[in-house]
Amino acid sequence: MAFWNRKKIESPSDDVSQDIPDKPAILLDKEQRAKSENIPQKRLKIPLNKTTVDVKYVRNTIVFPCPICNEWNTADLSDLDPIMGGDLMCLHCQVMFHIPGGYKTKTELSNLKIYAGLPVAIRKFPIFYWNHPTINELDEQGITGIIIQYGLWGYCQKCHHQFSAAVLMNLPQTAGEVVDYRSLSSDEMVEMKSLRQGSCPYCSHRILLVIISDVPHYVISASENLAHRWEED
Ligand SMILES: [Zn+2]
Numbered sequence: 169m170a171f172w173n174r175k176k177i178e179s180p181s182d183d184v185s186q187d188i189p190d191k192p193a194i195l196l197d198k199e200q201r202a203k204s205e206n207i208p209q210k211r212l213k214i215p216l217n218k219t220t221v222d223v224k225y226v227r228n229t230i231v232f233p234c235p236i237c238n239e240w241n242t243a244d245l246s247d248l249d250p251i252m253g254g255d256l257m258c259l260h261c262q263v264m265f266h267i268p269g270g271y272k273t274k275t276e277l278s279n280l281k282i283y284a285g286l287p288v289a290i291r292k293f294p295i296f297y298w299n300h301p302t303i304n305e306l307d308e309q310g311i312t313g314i315i316i317q318y319g320l321w322g323y324c325q326k327c328h329h330q331f332s333a334a335v336l337m338n339l340p341q342t343a344g345e346v347v348d349y350r351s352l353s354s355d356e357m358v359e360m361k362s363l364r365q366g367s368c369p370y371c372s373h374r375i376l377l378v379i380i381s382d383v384p385h386y387v388i389s390a391s392e393n394l395a396h397r398w399e400e401d
């Protein structure tokens with residue numbers, strides 16, 4: 169899917185969703201109180217992606233050790249998008265990597281890392297996502313929308329199918345939650361239905377390789393520039 173075409177699925181705003189409370193009232197009350205009194209909510213501690221900063225330039229490539237198995241991998245710089253970067257599979261242990269585009273343009277190099285996927289059971293993905301410190305930071309900055317475009321990648325651990333970020337971020341936390349399927353493409357609908365059952369639609373595997381990365385400044389400004397272009401008359 170084209171990068172800028174990724175979209176956020178609006179949660180249903182009509183009263184259908186209110187018919188099915190997904191949290192006990194007492195918990196809702198506690199959360200609301202925490203929010204209004206500005207008390208930080210207690211969050212689950214979750215494992216984070218393993219990364220490497222040990223990246224060396226060799227002619228038109230970068231070489232780096234896999235953060236999982238330590239074997240060397242090579243990425244061709246011409247395969248990286250300057251903003252979106254690229255993904256690559258470890259030749260040795262088959263984990264997926266995210267390589268930021270800044271390695272190609274040599275932008276913000278001191279802040280960049282190469283990320284390796286983390287196995288997360290599909291069933292546990294929403295809990296993982298909503299407790300992730302990067303997601304919470306973006307939330308505090310009021311720019312969670314950027315994650316639809318950059319910062320979240322999910323692959324089937326077995327067949328390496330890449331799932332839509334819009335589907336992943338909209339996966340409901342409970343079975344009873346209402347999902348508005350109308351805003352999904354037909355491919356995304358297939359993904360959503362299968363992931364809600366806890367399995368990959370193509371191979372039935374039940375574990376994702378998930379990457380949630382920091383969002384570099386050059387990605388944020390590229391996204392803002394694009395927004396401004398649309399505002400111009
Ligand atoms: Zn590896």
Ligand SMILES: [Zn+2]
Nearest residue numbers: 324327368371
């Ligand atoms: Zn699969």
